[in-house]
Amino acid sequence: MMERIFIPRLLKAPEQQEQFAFEENLADLETLTPVRGEMRVAHRQNYLEVVGTAETIVTLTCDRCLQNYNTRLRIQLTELLWLHQAEDATTLPSEREVNLDELEESLxxxxxxxxxxxxYEQLCLEMPLRKVCDPNGCPGAEQPEEEMPTIDHRWAKLADLKEQLSS
Ligand SMILES: [Zn+2]
Known part of the structure; x- marks a missing residue:
């Protein structure tokens, strides 16, 4: 378990930030290797700036051949978390130049x-949407409609139509 950070405590820390390395098995994410990385959490008055890098290996099931395969997940990102209590949700920072689009969540x-x-959330976002064990060598790869689904779908319709017209 990683220690949670009491946000007001950051204000008393040097440079209002805490930095740490970790090597953890996350409770909610099954990984082949522990999640390793570093994180820096800085208090910026109106928001928290979280800078994190992490790496792990997960076992996924290939969408095509249904075999398990291992793949590396890597994150390297900065996220700003807006600090406000639910009741003052309308108060926006005026002096700071913060791209509000980046403030996706609040604390x-x-x-x-x-x-x-x-x-956990960042690693889940990093999971591939299409899970293919090997783009070139997957034994289930001989299904052409997998490659360009939209176009092939249209061709299939066209072929249907032709067949209907000719019969
Ligand atoms: Zn496969």
């Missing part, structure tokens, strides 16, 4: 930041 400034939850 209670008197609450906790949970590095493990954050890591």
């Amino acid at each position: 209670d400034p008197h609450g906790y930041f949970e590095p493990e939850t954050w890591l």
Whole structure:
């Protein structure tokens, strides 16, 4: 378990930030190797700046041949988490130049930041949408409609139509 960070504590830390390395098995994510990386969490008055790198290996099931294969997941990103309590959701920072689009989530400034939850979410986002064991060598790869589904779908329709017209 990674230690959660009490947000007000950061204000008393040098440079209002904490930096740490980790090597953890996450409770909610099954990985072949522990998740290794580093994180820096900085208090910027109106928001938390989280900079993280992490790497692990997960076992996935190939969408094509249904075999298991291992793949490396890597994250390297910066996320800004807006600090506000639910009731002052309308107060926006005026002095700071912050791209509000980057402030995807918000946290209670008197609450906790949970590095493990954050890591879990980022790694889930990093999971490939299309799981293919080997783009060139997958034994299930001889299904052409897998390659360009939209176009092939249209061709299939056209072929149907031709067949209907000729019969
Ligand atoms: Zn495969």
